[in-house]
Amino acid sequence: MASNTTTADTASTGSASTEPILRVNDVTKTYGEGHTAVTAVANASLAVKEGEFVSLLGPSGSGKTTLISMIGGLLTSTSGTIELGDVDVSTLSKKDLTAFRAQRVGFVFQASNLVPFLTAKENLVYVATLRKDYDRKQASKRADELLGELGLSERIGNLPEQLSGGERQRVAIGRALMNDPDLVLVDEPTASLDTELGRQVVQLLAREVKDRGKTGIMVTHDLRMVEYTDQVFEILDGKLSAEGTGKEKAKSH
C-alpha cells in the first residue's frame, strides 16, 4: 500500500498525521445485570490515525460488533471513553448521537441495507439530506463523483434490486463516504459476496479510506481480507489485542 502518499495527503490537509484521531480508552461494555450480565468488551483500548484502515478480527460472539457499535455512537459504553477528534462520544445524548452519526461516521453494513425504493444515486443523496447544511446541488454533484469513482457511473439510476451484490456493496461504500465522515465503520462487508468480489470490495474500501484521509475500521472474521489493512486488532472473549500490521498478520497464516 502506498502509505507514503497517504501521509503526504493528510499532511497537506493540515492535520497532524502522527496524532491519533480516534482514541478508545479502557472501554468496557456489559449487557444485562447480575447473574445474566455478559461482558462483551472488557477494558479495550486502541488508537487509529487519519488515513489508517484497521481490521478487527475475531470469532463470532467475541465482541467485534459491540466494540464498533460503541465507537460509531450506536451503543453507549458501560465505562471508558471514546474520542473522535475533539468529541467525546460517550458523553453525547441520544439526539446528539443521531447527528454525530449522520455527520461524522459512515457505515457499511453486512448486508448492504440500501433503501430498496431509492436509486443508487438517491441512496447517496439521502444521507446528505440528514446534514444540517444539506445543499441539493452539491449533494447531487458529489454523489455523481463518488459513484463514478466506484465504477458505477452507468448505474446511478438503478434501484438496488437491479444491481449485483458487489455493486450494492460499492453503493453502500459511496453512501458511507457521502457525508465526508471522519470515521468509516465496516461490518463484515464481504459476508454476502464470493471471495474474489469480497477482495475487490475490500481493496476499494482500503483505497477510498486512504485516499480521502479517513479512519477506517473493518470487522471481519476472514483472515484473507486483513492484508489490505494497516493494523490488525484481534478480540477474543471481549479482550482486545494488537496483532501488528495487516501484511504480517496475513503472512503468519
Place this chain on the structure above:
Amino acid sequence: MMLAWAEIRRSSGRFLSIIGALSLITFLVLTLSALSDGLFFGSTGAVKAPSAQAYVFSEDAEGSFIRSQIPAADVEKYRQLDGIDRAGPVGVLLTSGKASSGELDVAVFGVDPESASAPQTVTKGRLPTPAENGVAAIDDSAKGVEIGSTVTVGDVPVEIVGLTSGSSYQLQPTLWTTVDTWTAMQESVRPETRGLPAYVSAIALDLSAGTTVESLRSIAGTVVLTEDQAALAIPGVEQQRSTLNSIIYTTLLVAALVVALFFALIVLEKRDLFAALKALGTSTGRLGRSVIIQAIFASVIGVILGAIASRLLGLVIPSEVPTLYLTNSLIQISVFTIVASVLGAVFSLRRIAKIDPATALGGNL
C-alpha cells in the same frame, strides 16, 4: 419528503391497495350518509319546510302528528301566549289519493297558508289562500303531478296550483291544503272522525326572539317540542338515523384499523431498513413524518376517489331511493376518514421509536 414519495412512486402497488381500500370505505360511508340524509329529509321535510321553530302536540301523542289531536280553539290560545309570534294549525292525514297518473301516496297537511304552518319552499305556482278550498300545492316528489292536475283524496278533489320542494313527510309527497279541505278529506277517508268537535293534529309555532321551547308555558293537555324534536319523533326517523350513523361510525373505525394494520405491516417489514436508516443518522421523527405523510397521501387520494365514485352512483341511482348528497356531510366524512387514517398510522410511530439502530450492525450473531 424524499423517502415517503419515492416509496409511493416506486412501490405503487402496495399503496394502490391501501388507496383502494380507503376509497371503498369512503364510497360506502358517503353512500350510507347520502341515504341517511335522504331518508331524514324525505321523512321530515314537511316539518322543516314551514317557518315554525316549534310544534305543539297533545300530551299523549309522543310527538306523533298522526296520534295527536288538539282542540282547534287551542290555536288561538297559543297565539295569545307571550313569546309566540305566530301560531298555525296543522292537520295531518297519511293516505293515498288518485291522480290522472294513477294511485298516489300522499301526506295531506291542512295548514293556515299565512301562518307558521305554511311551507316556505314553494318553487312553482302558489299555495292556496286561507279560505280557498278545492286547491292545493304538492311536494315536487309526486310523480306525474303538475300544476293543473287534479288529485282526489276520498271523494274530495283538489286542483294543484303550486309545487313545493324538500317538503315530503315519511317519504310521501305532502299535499298542502287548508284546514277545511283537510277536514273534508279526513272525514271522507275516515268516516269515524265525522261529527267530532273541531280539532287539528298539531300547532306550528313561530317563537319571538329570545324565546325557547323550555321557557314556554304550555296549554293544559299539550306539549311543545322543538322542530328537531318533532322531526326525530316521526316514526322510524330516529331509528333509521341512529342505525345508519352507527354503521357509518363503525366503518370509519374500520378505516382507522385498516390503515393502522397497513402501516403496522409496513413498519414490521421495514424494521431492518429503519434500523439502518437510524444508524445512518435518521431521527425517529423523520421516519415517523414519512409514515404520516404516506397516510395522509393515501387517505386523501382514497377519499377523493371514493367521493367521486359515490357521486357517480348518485347520478345513476333510481329516484325512488331517497338519497341526498350534502356538501356538509361530504366535508365531514372526508375529514373524519383522513383523521381516522392518520390516527391509525400514529399507532406505528411507537414501533418506529422502539427500533434500535444498534441492530443494524452485526447480523452475524
